[in-house]
Amino acid sequence: MEPTKFDAVVAGAGPAGCAAAYALAKAGLEVLVIERGKFPGAKNMFGGMLCGSVLAQLIPNFWEEAPLERYITRHVITFLSREDSFSIDFQSPSFGKPPYNGYSVLRAKFDKWLAGKVEEAGAIIVPGLLVEDLLWDGNQVVGVKAGGEDFPASVVIAADGVNSLLAQKAGLAEELSTEYVSLGVKELIQLPSEIIQERFNLEDDEGVTQLFDGFCTRGMHGGGFLYTNKESLSLGIVIQLSALRRMGVKPADLLEEFKSHPGVRNLIKGGTVEEYSAHLVPNAGINKVPMLYKDGFLVVGDAAGLVLTTGITLDGASFAFASGMAAAETVKLAKQNGDPSRKTLCNYEKLLKESFVLRDLETFKHSQFFLDNPRLYTTYPELICNLSRGLFTNDGKPRKRLWQLARTEMGRQKLSILHVAVDGFLGRRAI
Numbered sequence: 001m002e003p004t005k006f007d008a009v010v011a012g013a014g015p016a017g018c019a020a021a022y023a024l025a026k027a028g029l030e031v032l033v034i035e036r037g038k039f040p041g042a043k044n045m046f047g048g049m050l051c052g053s054v055l056a057q058l059i060p061n062f063w064e065e066a067p068l069e070r071y072i073t074r075h076v077i078t079f080l081s082r083e084d085s086f087s088i089d090f091q092s093p094s095f096g097k098p099p100y101n102g103y104s105v106l107r108a109k110f111d112k113w114l115a116g117k118v119e120e121a122g123a124i125i126v127p128g129l130l131v132e133d134l135l136w137d138g139n140q141v142v143g144v145k146a147g148g149e150d151f152p153a154s155v156v157i158a159a160d161g162v163n164s165l166l167a168q169k170a171g172l173a174e175e176l177s178t179e180y181v182s183l184g185v186k187e188l189i190q191l192p193s194e195i196i197q198e199r200f201n202l203e204d205d206e207g208v209t210q211l212f213d214g215f216c217t218r219g220m221h222g223g224g225f226l227y228t229n230k231e232s233l234s235l236g237i238v239i240q241l242s243a244l245r246r247m248g249v250k251p252a253d254l255l256e257e258f259k260s261h262p263g264v265r266n267l268i269k270g271g272t273v274e275e276y277s278a279h280l281v282p283n284a285g286i287n288k289v290p291m292l293y294k295d296g297f298l299v300v301g302d303a304a305g306l307v308l309t310t311g312i313t314l315d316g317a318s319f320a321f322a323s324g325m326a327a328a329e330t331v332k333l334a335k336q337n338g339d340p341s342r343k344t345l346c347n348y349e350k351l352l353k354e355s356f357v358l359r360d361l362e363t364f365k366h367s368q369f370f371l372d373n374p375r376l377y378t379t380y381p382e383l384i385c386n387l388s389r390g391l392f393t394n395d396g397k398p399r400k401r402l403w404q405l406a407r408t409e410m411g412r413q414k415l416s417i418l419h420v421a422v423d424g425f426l427g428r429r430a431i
């Protein structure tokens with residue numbers, strides 16, 4: 001018997017694959033999603049905060065049923081020196097109203113829920129199966145091979161995440177070199193909700209994101225993060241892989257060091273580590289976005305490197321949802337035209353160029369170059385912390401004005417006005 005030919009086969013049931021499959025199934029197309037994890041979400045992790053606005057376009061009122069942890073109403077950025085910390089703290093109750101700002105989310109629960117919506121919409125999801133290869137008819141992709149079986153399709157959507165095997169098999173991408181990916185390691189730390197609320201100055205379901213710059217990466221390109229969940233904290237660090245290799249540091253050691261910093265250890269005090277996970281994330285921005293389509297084939301989400309990292313923002317989920325939805329629009333068009341060739345599929349790139357996806361990546365195209373500057377992780381956090389220490393020190397000696405303290409500290413850090421001017425100029429272009 002001939003195997004069923006699907007309108008689309010989606011490889012990967014992360015946010016990008018699920019968004020594509022949901023939109024297609026809702027439009028009545030025959031969709032198969034193949035996911036290597038035991039269940040969707042089983043192998044997935046992120047920081048993480050999910051921005052609601054894009055998901056709301058796909059599933060209106062999703063917040064009424066999705067397993068969200070907390071509405072993010074408070075954003076903190078903390079600079080760390082070896083012992084000290086200095087924070088910028090923004091809090092607004094208006095930020096917590098659905099759908100527009102962020103929600104803390106645990107991927108194992110959230111992805112499972114999203115995949116359930118995809119099935120409800122009519123798509124078939126097969127978990128525990130790895131897509132191994134593509135099926136070809138000349139230059140046209142006509143399906144996938146998984147578990148030794150063929151799954152024919154008009155269009156294959158590669159939603160298989162960072163370093164996409166399928167984008168490589170299609171000849172669109174190469175494995176990213178280590179400077180273009182970062183490794184994230186994270187612990188999930190259990191803590192009662194009342195303690196979380198009291199400790200972080202939060203009401204009921206409100207949550208906080210806290211990003212850390214400085215000592216936690218030992219000067220390497222990257223940073224630390226903390227997200228409050230209902231009854232746990234997600235605490236971790238993300239570091240450029242090439243820097244990690246160069247320094248020969250174990251990420252788990254860095255995480256332990258981060259946890260014992262005086263500016264962090266009280267935040268997690270009394271907590272119990274429930275889970276440790278690690279995952280890669282692309283960080284090259286638009287510079288490494290591959291060709292996004294070929295005959296019978298589209299690449300979405302992390303598989304296409306569609307992640308925005310500016311040092312302040314790490315947003316991959318919105319980009320995954322938006323690119324999945326654009327891919328679905330394009331597959332619908334291909335079905336309508338009866339033409340899954342690149343002539344129709346180029347519409348996908350057009351949609352991404354019109355949306356925030358490629359526009360944001362273009363706007364922030366200099367951010368990676370800027371973020372490669374070691375002074376951002378050593379000199380500046382040290383300077384900010386030492387300057388604050390000077391401001392708040394009363395040692396019985398005559399006081400100095402702020403600019404005098406700054407001048408002394410710049411001398412100690414061997415930081416010239418020229419450095420500050422150049423870094424300021426690069427920063428203005430980058431973030």
Ligand SMILES: Cc1cc2nc3c(=O)[nH]c(=O)nc-3n(C[C@H](O)[C@H](O)[C@H](O)COP(=O)(O)OP(=O)(O)OC[C@H]3O[C@@H](n4cnc5c(N)ncnc54)[C@H](O)[C@@H]3O)c2cc1C
Pocket residue numbers: 011012013014015016017034035036037040041043044045046047048049050051129130131132159160161162165183184185186236237238279280281300301302303306307314315316317318320
């Ligand atoms: C440490 C860290 C922190 C982050 N923090 C945030 C954050 O706070 N906010 C945010 O928006 N983004 C964050 N991101 C980025 C975000 O997680 C990703 O951008 C997003 O998950 C991309 O979704 P995706 O569907 O493209 O890929 P993924 O979520 O990686 O999903 C890919 C899916 O494909 C499956 N798969 C892979 N290969 C195959 C195969 N051959 N066959 C079948 N299935 C396959 C995988 O099991 C997985 O389910 C973070 C990432 C990391 C690593």
